[in-house]
Amino acid sequence: xxxxxxxxxxxxxxxxxxxxxxxxxxxxxxxxxxxxxxxxxxxxxxxxxxxxxxxxxxxxxxxxxxxxxxxxxxxxxxxxxxxxxxxxxxxxxxxxxxxxxxxxxxxxxxxxxxxxxxxxxxxxxxxxxxxxxxxxxxxxxxxxxxxxxxxxxxxxxxxxxxxxxxxxxxxxxxxxxxxxxxxxxxxxxxxxxxxxxxxxxxxxxxxxxxxxxxxxxxxxxxxxxxxxxxxxxxxxxxxxxxxxxxxxxxxxxxxxxxxxxxxxxxxxxxxxxxxxxxxxxxxxxxxxxxxxxxxxxxxxxxxxxxxxxxxxxxxxxxxxxxxxxxxxxxxxxxxxxxxxxxxxxxxxxxxxxxxxxxxxxxxxxxxxxxxxxxxxxxxxxxxxxxxxxxxxxxxxxxxxxxxxxxxxxxxxxxxxxxxxxxxxxxxxxxxxxxxxxxxxxxxxxxxxxxxxxxxxxxxxxxxxxxxxxx
Amino acid sequence: xxxxxxxxxxxxxxxxxxxxxxxxxxxxxxxxxxxxxxxxxxxxxxxxxxxxxxxxxxxxxxxxxxxxxxxxxxxxxxxxxxxxxxxxxxxxxxxxxxxxxxxxxxxxxxxxxxxxxxxxxxxxxxxxxxxxxxxxxxxxxxxxxxxxxxxxxxxxxxxxxxxxxxxxxxxxxxxxxxxxxxxxxxxxxxxxxxxxxxxxxxxxxxxxxxxxxxxxxxxxxxxxxxxxxxxxxxxxxxxxxxxxxxxxxxxxxxxxxxxxxxxxxxxxxxxxxxxxxxxxxxxxxxxxxxxxxxxxxxxxxxxxxxxxxxxxxxxxxxxxxxxxxxxxxxxxxxxxxxxxxxxxxxxxxxxxxxxxxxxxxxxxxxxxxxxxxxxxxxxxxxxxxxxxxxxxxxxxxxxxxxxx
Numbered sequence: 009x010x011x012x013x014x015x016x017x018x019x020x021x022x023x024x025x026x027x028x029x030x031x032x033x034x035x036x037x038x039x040x041x042x043x044x045x046x047x048x049x050x051x052x053x054x055x056x057x058x059x060x061x062x063x064x065x066x067x068x069x070x071x072x073x074x075x076x077x078x079x080x081x082x083x084x085x086x087x088x089x090x091x092x093x094x095x096x097x098x099x100x101x102x103x104x105x106x107x108x109x110x111x112x113x114x115x116x117x118x119x120x121x122x123x124x125x126x127x128x129x130x131x132x133x134x135x136x137x138x139x140x141x142x143x144x145x146x147x148x149x150x151x152x153x154x155x156x157x158x159x160x161x162x163x164x165x166x167x168x169x170x171x172x173x174x175x176x177x178x179x180x181x182x183x184x185x186x187x188x189x190x191x192x193x194x195x196x197x198x199x200x201x202x203x204x205x206x207x208x209x210x211x212x213x214x215x216x217x218x219x220x221x222x223x224x225x226x227x228x229x230x231x232x233x234x235x236x237x238x239x240x241x242x243x244x245x246x247x248x249x250x251x252x253x254x255x256x257x258x259x260x261x262x263x264x265x266x267x268x269x270x271x272x273x274x275x276x277x278x279x280x281x282x283x284x285x286x287x288x289x290x291x292x293x294x295x296x297x298x299x300x301x302x303x304x305x306x307x308x309x310x311x312x313x314x315x316x317x318x319x320x321x322x323x324x325x326x327x328x329x330x331x332x333x334x335x336x337x338x339x340x341x342x343x344x345x346x347x348x349x350x351x352x353x354x355x356x357x358x359x360x361x362x363x364x365x366x367x368x369x370x371x372x373x374x375x376x377x378x379x380x381x382x383x384x385x386x387x388x389x390x391x392x393x394x395x396x397x398x399x400x401x402x403x404x405x406x407x408x409x410x411x412x413x414x415x416x417x418x419x420x421x422x423x424x425x426x427x428x429x430x431x432x433x434x435x436x437x438x439x440x441x442x443x444x445x446x447x448x449x450x451x452x453x454x455x456x457x458x459x460x461x462x463x464x465x466x467x468x469x470x471x472x473x474x475x476x477x478x
Numbered sequence: 479x480x481x482x483x484x485x486x487x488x489x490x491x492x493x494x495x496x497x498x499x500x501x502x503x504x505x506x507x508x509x510x511x512x513x514x515x516x517x518x519x520x521x522x523x524x525x526x527x528x529x530x531x532x533x534x535x536x537x538x539x540x541x542x543x544x545x546x547x548x549x550x551x552x553x554x555x556x557x558x559x560x561x562x563x564x565x566x567x568x569x570x571x572x573x574x575x576x577x578x579x580x581x582x583x584x585x586x587x588x589x590x591x592x593x594x595x596x597x598x599x600x601x602x603x604x605x606x607x608x609x610x611x612x613x614x615x616x617x618x619x620x621x622x623x624x625x626x627x628x629x630x631x632x633x634x635x636x637x638x639x640x641x642x643x644x645x646x647x648x649x650x651x652x653x654x655x656x657x658x659x660x661x662x663x664x665x666x667x668x669x670x671x672x673x674x675x676x677x678x679x680x681x682x683x684x685x686x687x688x689x690x691x692x693x694x695x696x697x698x699x700x701x702x703x704x705x706x707x708x709x710x711x712x713x714x715x716x717x718x719x720x721x722x723x724x725x726x727x728x729x730x731x732x733x734x735x736x737x738x739x740x741x742x743x744x745x746x747x748x749x750x751x752x753x754x755x756x757x758x759x760x761x762x763x764x765x766x767x768x769x770x771x772x773x774x775x776x777x778x779x780x781x782x783x784x785x786x787x788x789x790x791x792x793x794x795x796x797x798x799x800x801x802x803x804x805x806x807x808x809x810x811x812x813x814x815x816x817x818x819x820x821x822x823x824x825x826x827x828x829x830x831x832x833x834x835x836x837x838x839x840x841x842x843x844x845x846x847x848x849x850x851x852x853x854x855x856x857x858x859x860x861x862x863x864x865x866x867x868x869x870x871x872x873x874x875x876x877x878x879x880x881x882x
Contacts, residue, residue, distance in 0.1 A: 019572065021782065053785060054783075054785030054788070059571060138878060218865075
């Protein structure tokens with residue numbers, strides 16, 4: 009008679025739960041010998057070849073190469089007695105190895121039982137039933153045992169609750185034999201023993217189930233019962249706190265920032281720059297007729313500098329595609345300008361900013377921030393950025409450690425421009441100084457690229473004439 | 479499974495297993511360097527080609543070894559290797575939780591194992607299956623601890639083979655203490671009636687970086703303990719090459735502690751036997767301790783959980799196959815007509831039968847009673863432990879269906 013045995017995927021290391029089938033070395037119909045290599049699998053630890061546990065003929069492979077299967081899942085069936093006459097049933101299908109097991113003789117099933125460190129899913133999930141309560145309460149059950157029993161009975165719910173014995177007293181739980189002198193010393197750390205001795209507390213009276221006795225337990229025993237703890241807050245919470253539902257922009261911002269902060273490893277670098285030449289240039293341009301009707305902010309210069317610097321360091325204008333396991337380098341710059349609005353933080357994008365002149369960038373920023381402040385920015389206008397500038401300077405703040413907008417790899421914080429003492433040619437002078445800080449995703453950008461980019465932006469602001477070099 | 483080609487690729491012609499990582503250049507260099515640097519101080523009596531080379535100092539320690547004895551050493555190594563390969567396969571079939579292969583270290587273990595008397599005590603790490611064999615422990619008895627059904631598996635007092643120690647280097651302290659005891663009890667010095675004793679402590683190259691090993695060296699040294707420190711330098715502490723353990727050959731460390739150290743070809747069973755006999759003899763006469771560095775190679779993974787292709791080249795393994803401990807004895811036996819085909823066939827048949835029995839035993843191994851895990855924790859009855867045991871046995875008995 010053919011005897012079918014199915015081989016459950018073993019745990020080839022310690023505590024693995026699954027493995028990927030790399031390739032089969034046998035096919036249905038093949039004759040196999042004991043310890044012949046039948047399959048190669050890859051676990052979290054290693055690629056491993058599995059030897060066949062029995063000799064016989066392969067009747068069916070239950071899993072395909074490329075498939076990841078749980079430990080304990082039958083992966084192939086072998087007929088260990090193919091010479092037997094008149095095979096009655098075909099090999100069991102993938103879904104039915106358990107059926108074949110149960111149909112088999114008891115001894116056969118015994119061999120397939122989970123043995124070490126793992127079990128087939130069915131066996132693992134099964135919880136053996138407890139014996140009836142009556143069986144437990146007969147004879148001289150120890151206190152400890154009835155404690156366990158009672159705890160279990162309570163879990164079973166109201167149906168069996170009336171039959172369960174009343175819960176035993178909790179404290180004198182230590183078997184009497186252990187209370188005899190020399191038999192058992194309650195567990196407590198030396199300083200706690202000293203404390204107990206000083207306070208005149210008998211540790212034996214505090215021993216519960218052999219647990220380690222804590223300092224608190226000793227102090228409590230010395231001072232009597234603990235006082236009920238009622239905390240007086242001193243004020244009516246409802247009257248002095250305001251609760252605002254988390255929704256809308258706040259909710260979106262929170263989600264995006266948490267997601268970014270916990271997926272992208274942030275690195276932030278800082279640079280302090282003397283931007284006097286830029287401010288002088290700006291003053292000059294303001295008198296230029298071509299810039300007559302536009303608000304030429306330092307932010308526009310910063311945006312232009314970013315667009316130029318990206319050319320040299322495209323790494324900061326990229327995207328970590330986790331799903332595809334690829335880094336996507338963008339050949340365009342959709343520059344996000346973070347704007348504070350009554351609705352919260354809005355980041356509209358200056359589309360294709362890399363192809364724009366300073367004047368065009370200034371126009372765009374003016375227009376986008378105006379729309380944002382009116383709360384009319386459309387979701388489409390906020391999507392698909394490639395780089396973000398947050399202008400913390402408008403709040404009079406020097407710098408910050410900005411969090412990267414999800415989907416991008418870097419963000420620049422543009423600080424306030426202040427009159428500061430600055431050393432020029434060995435002398436302290438009053439100059440226009442501002443701080444830049446760049447946060448970048450270290451998965452994509454290394455310190456070298458980040459630093460180069462930040463230095464480039466700084467150089468462009470410190471001396472706008474260097475733009476001619478790009 | 480005795481052909482070297484079948485060790486790492488049981489199916490001839492199969493390539494190396496696909497893995498995610500490759501060894502670093504540094505590791506490759508370190509690993510290959512080990513293949514050429516046994517050094518001039520290496521004691522070798524049988525070359526990898528099976529040639530017996532004379533050695534003025536150590537020849538006399540194997541002068542009494544007959545052809546029959548050499549055949550016996552060969553048989554030991556074949557059977558131990560077969561038991562090791564079968565156990566490795568049993569792990570891959572889900573019958574053992576883990577296995578620690580000894581492949582390649584048979585000569586080192588059989589050499590020292592056969593040099594020991596029954597009264598000599600052994601403190602193994604967890605790879606000393608060959609020493610266990612010499613101490614009369616069957617491969618079956620080793621399986622319990624790897625299947626998780628036993629904390630030991632043998633009577634360490636009767637067999638004089640301490641339970642396997644998993645903590646790296648920890649057994650060196652136990653061994654130092656035991657050997658000091660042998661000296662305090664006067665079992666060292668006069669061996670005229672053959673009753674003097676010694677202890678052998680086993681550890682690997684990785685363990686030499688452990689504090690416990692240092693402490694054991696110090697204690698054994700200053701108390702002249704009859705202790706042979708037997709370090710099997712198999713070149714790899716899991717993935718770390720010996721180069722990351724020591725800047726000088728390991729056997730030279732002994733000098734710093736004030737006792738002799740010697741490096742022996744651990745793939746040469748005759749040399750290991752001779753050097754071990756010398757070292758044990760010195761120890762029994764009160765001239766211990768002694769460090770033996772058996773220069774050998776771990777042909778397989780550190781354990782079944784390890785993937786050595788991630789840190790070393792298969793070229794390195796191939797090089798060491800040329801120094802195989804079994805092959806050189808086999809060639810020696812054939813060349814000098816010390817064994818005929820019938821002998822090799824008989825050993826093969828014996829190993830086949832042993833493997834089948836081991837397999838059968840493992841598949842049908844009973845689960846031990848629950849209370850067994852509380853046994854042998856203390857040498858004397860312990861009321862607290864007994865209370866725990868009774869409570870747990872009662873708890874387990876509360877489940878329907880079976881004793882455990």
